[in-house]
Each structure stands twice: as structure tokens, then as C-alpha cells.
Amino acid sequence: MVLFFYQTEAIQALASALHATNPLVFIVLLVGLQGVIEVVVSGIVSTLIVKVLSRLLAAQQEIR
Numbered sequence: 704m705v706l707f708f709y710q711t712e713a714i715q716a717l718a719s720a721l722h723a724t725n726p727l728v729f730i731v732l733l734v735g736l737q738g739v740i741e742v743v744v745s746g747i748v749s750t751l752i753v754k755v756l757s758r759l760l761a762a763q764q765e766i767r
Contacts, residue, residue, distance in 0.1 A: 705730055 708714050709726045720734075723729035 704724050709729070718729045721729065721732045723732050
């Protein structure tokens with residue numbers, strides 16, 4: 704898909720911002736950025752879920 708749309712204005716603006724010199728470099732840089740974002744968001748969401756579950760389990764232990 705990148706090869707078809709690489710010459711469009713929107714993709715070229717993003718490629719320029721990432722300093723990508725060709726479509727392959729652009730793909731690597733874009734996926735790398737998304738990977739970092741996914742790690743951060745997943746870490747935050749996972750931490751919140753674990754905290755809620757641990758509180759629920761602790762409350763359930765007290766009831767018994």
C-alpha cells in the first residue's frame with residue numbers, strides 16, 4: 704500500500720517529518736513509532752487492570 708500512495712502529499716509530509724529517504728525506510732520508521740506507542744499504552748492499561756483485579760481479589764478474600 705505504501706508503494707501505491709508514497710507520492711501523495713499526505714504521505715510525503717509524514718515521510719519528510721520522519722526524514723525517510725525511501726518507502727522502505729518510511730515503513731521501518733512508521734512501524735517503529737507505532738511499536739513504541741503500543742508498548743506505552745499497553746503498559747498503562749495492563750497496570751490499571753492488574754490494580755483493579757488485585758483490589759477485587761483482596762476484597763473477596765476479606766469476605767470469606
